[in-house]
Amino acid sequence: MPGGRLTQQERQRIAAGLADRLPYAEIARRLDRPTSTISREVARNGGPGGYRPQDAHQATVQRARRGTPSPPSAAGAPGGAMEEEIIELAVRSGLPRMTARVHVDLLLSEDGRRTAAELTRRLEVSPASVSVAVNFLVQQGYVRRERDPQRRRDVYVVDDDAWYHSIVISSRQTLESAQAATAAAQTYGLDSPVGQRLAKVGAFLEQVSLDLRESADRCRDLLA
Template identity: 80%
Template sequence: MPGGRLTQQDRRRIAAGLTDGLSYAEIARRLDRPTSTISREVARNGGHGGYRPQQAQQATAQRARRGTPAPPPRAPRAPGTPDGSAEEEIIELAVRSGLPRMTARVHVDLLLSEDGRRTAAELTRRLKVSPASVSVAVNFLVDQGYVRRERDPLRRRDIYVVDDDAWYRSIVLSAQRTLDTARAATATAEKVGLDSPVGQRLSRTGTFLERVIEDMMESADRWRDLLA
């Protein structure tokens, strides 16, 4: 029943939802439970990639038999910082938009940091992952313009920063790459001949992409002051 303990059937449905790529919020809606119940259940039983319903059921039964005390309270969050379930939901949305899960975790951790700054060592410690995983994630984020890299000259280490201009910068980089694709399509169309079906298709594609990107950049420039 809603609000009661999770049953073994509930846990099977959670596992099935994770396999299908559903967000915690969607799984919670289907089970008529709070999103925090689902995120807490998954987090304490192997995490998103390691959740197993049978083991989760057994672990819950063992905790109930030995009367496991409540977990210690979390450290206080900075004012305005989302709670754990909200953070997981943001990560899920980023993954569904195409970001690799580790990259999404790193990006969200940076976004939710009080000053938008972390070192690689801090990210490794906070996310409990290998330095190599963090390196791959931050390199992708820097390449896409979501994050910029600063050098700490005193301690000779990199600091990764999400600043107010990050979203504008990422749009500009994405737009430039799409514009390069549009121009390549137009150039290829001219080579194969604008009177051929292939040439006409590529020409239309190039023109469409170029016009859309021009409109997008005008809009980004017009609203950039909102990030200041």
């Protein structure tokens, strides 16, 4: 699978795929690229309805020349509205807003990488807020931490396999809840109403955990 930045020709093919209403996964397959690369590329350059391959390529070239990350999208900009929508979806699913903002900023970055200083500057928040957010994301498997030995700093990374690892961690936590419920059921007695209720909960959560892990393993190649 090719690596590195998208070429101008690839961006033209992305635009053609969007015009044909192809899903991101199909566009990615045709380019032999990860689906997340396509989704990030489109999201940060106008969205499905406003993507312009020449503008997107020129913006990437300019950022590379400056050697700095792109500025955060304004809420009124084409990509900004989509970014805010993703953040709201994450918040409604239970993610703290600051954590959601950090996660989305990483997702929409060119290479899925940010330092804590970059996140602090881009989101205009305190280093402590960023630290709390990235620690949670790392613990849940959404983000991994790399060490830059030359500059002695941490780099936070969202790669394609992060989604698999987050599902595995969620499955493991669900299984732990199942085991706790089963143990409590035995303590209360399986012949008691409480014990029977907890035993059912334990059996349900255990099966959900196993199914979730099996599904993640079966579908993992979609992230390759």
